[in-house]
Amino acid sequence: MKVFDAMSTISTGNPQKTLELLWKRVKQQGDLPGFSNVVSMIMSAVHDEGDREFNMTKTVLSDPALTQKVLRLANSAMYSMFGRDINTVSKAVLIVGTESIGHLALSSKLIDGLAKASAASTNTHNEMEKAVLASHIARQVTGAASARDAEEAVVCSMLHNLGRMMVTFYLPDHWALVQARCAEQGIEEAQAACDTLGIGLDEIGRWVGQKWGLPPVLINSMQDVLPKIVDEPLDHAAWLGAVSTMSTHCAKVLCDETDAGSAELANIANSYADMLGMDGSEMLTAIQAGQQAAEKDTLFISVAKTHPPEKVSAASVQSDQPANAVTILERGVADMHGISNKATAYQILTMALETVYQGLGLSRAIFFLRNSNEGKYFARTGFGEKMQELMPRLVFSDAYQPDVFHAGLANDKIIFVKNAKDPNFVNKLPRWWRDALPTAHSFVILPLTVNRHPAGFIYGDWDTTPAVDGIHINTAELMQLNELRSVLVSAIEQHYQQNSTLLI
Numbered sequence: 069m070k071v072f073d074a075m076s077t078i079s080t081g082n083p084q085k086t087l088e089l090l091w092k093r094v095k096q097q098g099d100l101p102g103f104s105n106v107v108s109m110i111m112s113a114v115h116d117e118g119d120r121e122f123n124m125t126k127t128v129l130s131d132p133a134l135t136q137k138v139l140r141l142a143n144s145a146m147y148s149m150f151g152r153d154i155n156t157v158s159k160a161v162l163i164v165g166t167e168s169i170g171h172l173a174l175s176s177k178l179i180d181g182l183a184k185a186s187a188a189s190t191n192t193h194n195e196m197e198k199a200v201l202a203s204h205i206a207r208q209v210t211g212a213a214s215a216r217d218a219e220e221a222v223v224c225s226m227l228h229n230l231g232r233m234m235v236t237f238y239l240p241d242h243w244a245l246v247q248a249r250c251a252e253q254g255i256e257e258a259q260a261a262c263d264t265l266g267i268g269l270d271e272i273g274r275w276v277g278q279k280w281g282l283p284p285v286l287i288n289s290m291q292d293v294l295p296k297i298v299d300e301p302l303d304h305a306a307w308l309g310a311v312s313t314m315s316t317h318c319a320k321v322l323c324d325e326t327d328a329g330s331a332e333l334a335n336i337a338n339s340y341a342d343m344l345g346m347d348g349s350e351m352l353t354a355i356q357a358g359q360q361a362a363e364k365d366t367l368f369i370s371v372a373k374t375h376p377p378e379k380v381s382a383a384s385v386q387s388d389q390p391a392n393a394v395t396i397l398e399r400g401v402a403d404m405h406g407i408s409n410k411a412t413a414y415q416i417l418t419m420a421l422e423t424v425y426q427g428l429g430l431s432r433a434i435f436f437l438r439n440s441n442e443g444k445y446f447a448r449t450g451f452g453e454k455m456q457e458l459m460p461r462l463v464f465s466d467a468y469q470p471d472v473f474h475a476g477l478a479n480d481k482i483i484f485v486k487n488a489k490d491p492n493f494v495n496k497l498p499r500w501w502r503d504a505l506p507t508a509h510s511f512v513i514l515p516l517t518v519n520r521h522p523a524g525f526i527y528g529d530w531d532t533t534p535a536v537d538g539i540h541i542n543t544a545e546l547m548q549l550n551e552l553r554s555v556l557v558s559a560i561e562q563h564y565q566q567n568s569t570l571l572i
Contacts, residue, residue, distance in 0.1 A: 083267035086242075087275060093238040107174065107280045114170040119449070121158070122418050124166045126451055127173060128157045129422065134176045138169055141219075155399030156426075158419040159407060171219035175203060178226055191236040191243060194323065199226045199233065202319035205358030206311055212354040213346055217304070224289040224312040227282075231273030231290070235265070295339035302343060314340040318355050389429040389530075389539060396427035397548035404555045413563035418449075420556045421526060424549070425451045428512065428541070430528040432458075432505075437524040438466055445524065461504040466522070471498045476513045477522040482549055483513040484541050507531045510539040514553055518561050 113123035128138050135157055142160035143153070154160050161169050178199075206225035210218040236243045242264055249260035261269050270291045277287040285305055293309040302310060314336060321332045337355055338348040346354075390396055400423025404416055411419075417435060425433035432452030436445045447462030449455075468474050475496075476483035488497060488508055501508075511529035515522060530539050541549070 083265070083271075086239075086265045086267055087272070090234060090238055090272070090276075091279070094234075097238065107177075107282060110170050110173045110177070111281060111283065114166050120166050121161050121415065122449060124161050124169055124173075125158045125418055125422060126455075128161075128169065129425070129451060131173075131176070134173055137172060137176055138164070141168075141172060153399075153406075154403065155396075156403045156419050156422050158415065158422045159403045162407065162411065162415060168219050171223045175219065175223045175226055178223070191240065192233070195229060195233045195236050198316070198319040198323050199229060201322060201359070201362050202226060202228065202312070202315040204362040205318050205355050206315040208354040208358035208361060209311060209315065209344070209346075209351060212350060212357075213344060217308070220285075221308060221311045221315075224286055224308045225315040227273070227277065227286060228290055228312040228316040229269070229273065230276055231269035231271065234272060234276055235261075235269060239265075293343075295343060298343055301345060307344070310340060310343045314344070315358075318358075322359055390427065393427050393429070394542075394544045394548060397423060397545060397552070400424075400427060401548055401551050401555065404552065408555060408559060411559075413559040416556055416559040420552050421449070421451060423552060424514070424526055424528055427548075428528055428545070429530070431508070431531040433526065433528045434462065435524065435526055436462070438522055440466070443467065448524075458504060462500070464498060464500045469498065470496075472496045473498060473501070473513060473525075477515045477517075477525060480515050480517045480522075482515070482546065482553075485511050486538055486540065505529060512541065512549075514549060516553060516557055516560060518557060518564060523557075523560055 109127055110124075113120050113127050128134050138157055138160050139154065142164050154163060202225040203222045206221045207218055210221045235246075246257065246260045246264045249255060249263060250257055253260070255263075258268060261267075265272070273290040274287050277290060285308060288305055289308045289312045291309065293306065293313045295310075295314075301307075317336050318333060321329050321336070326332070333355060334348075334352055337352040341348040341351045344351065400419060404419050404423070407419075408416060421433050421435055424430065430452070432450060432455075434447050434450035434452070434455075437448045438445050443466050445464055445466055447459050450459070464473070468478065472483055472485060485493070487493070488511060494502075505511075508529035508531060511527065514526040514528075516524050516526070
């Protein structure tokens with residue numbers, strides 16, 4: 069009996085039923101890379117006209133591995149015209165742009181998911197390996213073509229065969245039937261997939277992309293673009309489609325490791341060179357460079373060996389003070405100085421907040437702004453978990469009260485509280501703080517005074533304390549924090565001179 073006859077009971081042949089079954093299994097087993105929520109968060113940051121730079125910074129800082137990637141990109145040769153000493157994500161977002169950072173974030177998160185899912189089955193692993201390799205090829209080719217859309221092309225190439233990935237991962241029984249049809253009937257995979265699933269693999273990929281909320285340009289790139297001679301440069305969408313198709317075909321050839329592989333790569337390079345505005349030999353060199361880059365990439369190696377890389381959570385990184393706190397603070401202040409004459413007060417504030425958050429290893433870093441018309445201090449923005457839920461509760465009157473916050477603001481001095489749980493100190497803590505932040509063990513207040521009047525402050529706290537001697541801020545760190553305050557206050561003063569509106 070033929071294999072596909074024996075398995076015909078699982079074949080739907082109906083596109084709607086296939087998609088319904090696929091999404092049912094997604095819900096049962098969990099999203100492929102836990103990706104949909106991440107996509108939503110990243111794309112929201114990209115398209116948020118109000119606070120997109122801050123939201124993108126916050127998104128990046130939530131992932132230590134992504135933070136390092138963003139800083140490496142901002143300090144790469146591509147952005148060397150802006151200098152090669154960018155130390156904060158906030159400045160990187162300003163230099164590189166929210167869209168490029170957003171695409172880098174998408175590719176990074178997808179790689180994390182691919183690495184986790186790759187151990188699910190041999191078929192899934194093979195598709196993940198090709199996807200990551202395709203992304204490396206795309207980056208090298210776009211770099212050789214001097215294209216500034218490299219990160220977007222990387223994401224498109226990684227997602228080009230999303231339909232195949234989803235079917236191999238969630239519908240392995242159907243995928244086995246597709247392969248059996250190919251072997252038994254001698255037909256192409258695309259035809260076998262349509263016969264079995266009632267829908268093409270590329271259509272499945274685009275449907276999933278819509279479910280995830282991916283932007284249209286990424287979704288539209290999930291279909292093969294055939295090579296052709298062009299009379300004029302491709303538009304952006306067609307260019308992305310050509311790059312992702314070419315990169316995906318190359319990755320398949322390289323992963324299949326056939327004897328004719330070298331000739332096939334050369335043929336692909338020559339076929340797409342004209343469309344992408346490159347010379348065939350130049351493109352082939354870039355393709356080979358992509359393969360070499362992938363072989364050195366620890367994430368690709370992790371996928372290739374089906375051992376997912378260990379994920380470092382933001383919480384674990386923020387649970388203790390960094391050993392190089394002074395260096396982090398110095399570099400952050402240097403970033404603020406370097407861009408103070410070009411950036412807005414809010415952008416400088418974001419850098420300051422990030423610098424304090426990272427440099428002191430805080431659980432939370434929050435900016436409070438004084439609204440003299442309402443006679444209150446309001447929490448306006450911050451880094452840390454569950455900020456959106458916390459913000460509405462962080463409000464208090466600017467009328468003097470005998471507590472630690474008003475004392476620090478009145479004296480324009482940095483206040484550091486090592487043990488907020490000390491029974492002898494409780495009467496100096498305001499009720500709003502005790503109610504809203506019951507887990508905080510230590511905290512610091514950085515007052516911001518403009519024209520001798522408190523304009524606001526940066527607040528940071530630690531939920532846990534090291535076992536040895538607790539949280540501390542030494543003299544060198546204090547000096548950097550005071551310099552940070554000075555740069556930020558200057559930016560706020562300039563803001564108020566130019567307009568009378570609130571900073572945020």
